[in-house]
Structures are given as C-alpha cells and as structure tokens.
Amino acid sequence: MPTPPPPPTALQSAAGRLVAWARARPPVERAARHPLTIVLGYRIATAVGFAWGGLLSTGPLVEEHGVFVARGMPPWAFGRGGTTIGAVYLTRHNVGPGVLDHEAVHREQWRTRGLAMIPLYIAAGPIARLNRFEVEAGLTRGGYR
Numbered sequence: 279m280p281t282p283p284p285p286p287t288a289l290q291s292a293a294g295r296l297v298a299w300a301r302a303r304p305p306v307e308r309a310a311r312h313p314l315t316i317v318l319g320y321r322i323a324t325a326v327g328f329a330w331g332g333l334l335s336t337g338p339l340v341e342e343h344g345v346f347v348a349r350g351m352p353p354w355a356f357g358r359g360g361t362t363i364g365a366v367y368l369t370r371h372n373v374g375p376g377v378l379d380h381e382a383v384h385r386e387q388w389r390t391r392g393l394a395m396i397p398l399y400i401a402a403g404p405i406a407r408l409n410r411f412e413v414e415a416g417l418t419r420g421g422y423r
Contacts, residue, residue, distance in 0.1 A: 283408055
C-alpha cells in the first residue's frame with residue numbers, strides 16, 4: 279500500500295485557502311483570469327526571474343528549449359534541481375534537453391496563469407507525483423522518479 283502524503287505545510291494550507299477564497303468570489307476570480315492580469319503577471323514574473331538570474335548566475339541568460347536559462351546559480355537560490363519563474367529557468371547545472379523541455383511546460387503554465395501560478399503551484403503540494411503542474415510538465419523529463 280502506498281505511503282499517504284504528509285499533511286500540508288502552513289504555506290501550502292495558506293495557498294490553498296487563498297485559491298479557495300478567490301474561487302468563491304466570482305469578481306476576484308474573473309479579475310485573476312482576465313487576459314490583461316495574466317499577461318502583466320507573466321511579465322512581472324519573468325522580470326523577477328531575469329533580475330534574480332542576472333544577479334546570481336555565472337554567465338549570461340541564454341534561451342534554450344523555450345526557456346531562458348540562468349546557470350551556475352547558488353543552491354539556495356532555487357528549489358529542487360531548478361525553478362522556472364515566468365520565462366526564466368534558474369538552476370546550477372541541471373540543463374539536459376528533457377529537463378529543459380519540462381521547464382518549457384512550466385513557462386507555458388506561467389504564461390497562461392500569470393502570478394496566480396504562485397499560490398496554485400504551492401497549493402498543489404511539494405510531492406511531484408501529486409502536483410498537477412509537475413505531472414503536466416512530465417515527471418520523467420523533469421528528473422522525477
């Protein structure tokens with residue numbers, strides 16, 4: 279029998295409450311889903327990714343497989359093997375073609391959700407096989423077993 283997932287963290291619970299709160303208020307949900315809100319949120323996230331990657335990477339950010347890659351980041355500057363913020367993939371050295379294809383799906387998730395991606399992703403949880411965004415991006419390509 280599979281091991282049950284751990285209880286949600288405080289951050290995961292808070293993100294889930296925020297998502298539920300917005301969904302229960304049609305004007306808030308409409309505003310969050312408005313194309314202008316999404317485009318602006320995606321651009322803000324991408325700008326933050328470029329700033330963070332530009333400050334902490336060891337070289338220029340180069341577009342590969344549909345994402346701008348910030349290599350040589352310190353391990354504390356991203357989660358797991360790497361993190362995509364908007365159109366920017368932050369990592370130390372995890373840049374195989376499969377991983378970059380996986381991260382390109384995350385870029386598209388940001389592009390279609392804007393800043394709502396933050397609470398949605400956190401609420402989906404830290405266990406990759408249970409996180410709908412990681413499953414959609416492809417667990418094997420992302421290096422998950």
